[in-house]
Amino acid sequence: MSYYRYHVFFCTHHREEGACCANHDAQALRDYAKEQVKQLKLTGPRKCRVNNAGCMDRCNKGPVLVVYPEGVWYTYKNKEDVDEIIHEHLQHGRVVERLKI
Amino acid sequence: MSYYRYHVFFCTHHREEGACCANHDAQALRDYAKEQVKQLKLTGPRKCRVNNAGCMDRCNKGPVLVVYPEGVWYTYKNKEDVDEIIHEHLQHGRVVERLKI
Numbered sequence: 565m566s567y568y569r570y571h572v573f574f575c576t577h578h579r580e581e582g583a584c585c586a587n588h589d590a591q592a593l594r595d596y597a598k599e600q601v602k603q604l605k606l607t608g609p610r611k612c613r614v615n616n617a618g619c620m621d622r623c624n625k626g627p628v629l630v631v632y633p634e635g636v637w638y639t640y641k642n643k644e645d646v647d648e649i650i651h652e653h654l655q656h657g658r659v660v661e662r663l664k665i
Numbered sequence: 666m667s668y669y670r671y672h673v674f675f676c677t678h679h680r681e682e683g684a685c686c687a688n689h690d691a692q693a694l695r696d697y698a699k700e701q702v703k704q705l706k707l708t709g710p711r712k713c714r715v716n717n718a719g720c721m722d723r724c725n726k727g728p729v730l731v732v733y734p735e736g737v738w739y740t741y742k743n744k745e746d747v748d749e750i751i752h753e754h755l756q757h758g759r760v761v762e763r764l765k766i
Contacts, residue, residue: 566736573674573718617674632733635667645721 566633568613570654572597574629576626577619585627591616593627594637597646601654603629612654625665669714671683671755673698675730678720685720686728689742692717694728698747701756705754726766739764 574594574631578586598614606612622628622637629649630637641647645663652658675695679687699715705712723729723738730750731738737760741747746764755757 567723567731567738568736571721571731571733571736613680615674615721618671618717619752620716621714622668630668630672633736635672635734637668658699663713 565577565610567609569630570612570634571608572612572629572654573617573620573632574614575618575620575622575626576616579619579623583623583626585623588627590627593640593643593646594629596624596643597629597650600647600650604650606650606653606654622665628665634659639665667697668710670711671713671735672733673713673715673730673755674718674721674733675715676719676721676723676727676757680720684724684727686715686724689728693726694741694744694747696732697744698730699752701748701751705756706753707751709716724766729766735760738766740766 567617575585575653576591576594578584601607601614625639628639634648638649652660675691676686677691677695679685702708702713702715713756726740729740739750750761
């Protein structure tokens with residue numbers, strides 16, 4: 565089994581020009597996700613980890629996050645989208661098709 | 666298939682106190698890995714991506730990197746270790762047991 569059951573990476577990279585995840589509140593929404601996961605007691609080995617990452621080169625789909633080991637990529641707009649990914653995918657193992665890219 | 670065949674995350678987080686990956690040249694060695702992967706033309710969709718990541722909470726094993734979707738974790742000390750991971754794992758799909766954690 566993977567060290568983390570769900571290892572989530574938010575691109576929080578900032579580009580000076582063109583599309584980038586940081587232009588879409590990625591850092592604030594990653595921080596929100598990390599706090600929610602902590603409050604739900606989902607954090608830790610065999611459970612979840614939410615990390616910042618550099619540019620994952622899917623800028624035009626941004627903001628993006630990826631959930632490993634599944635390798636499911638999502639885009640999101642706001643806290644409600646993040647909540648849905650946490651509730652559906654991280655708590656119940658169900659892919660959120662409407663946000664999947 | 667995963668968007669990236671191998672998605673590699675180097676912890677490059679810096680902690681003010683205690684063990685941390687940044688104290689072990691993690692940023693320089695991640696930059697080296699990224700450049701090597703580029704020179705070997707391994708970069709791109711269905712191929713490889715090498716990213717920085719925040720603290721992955723395995724500080725005492727650091728410096729660490731993880732290769733997804735396999736979820737194989739490695740520690741490394743120098744460019745030779747990074748070269749071995751690239752050559753064995755990313756080019757030939759073989760886990761480097763001596764560096765695995």
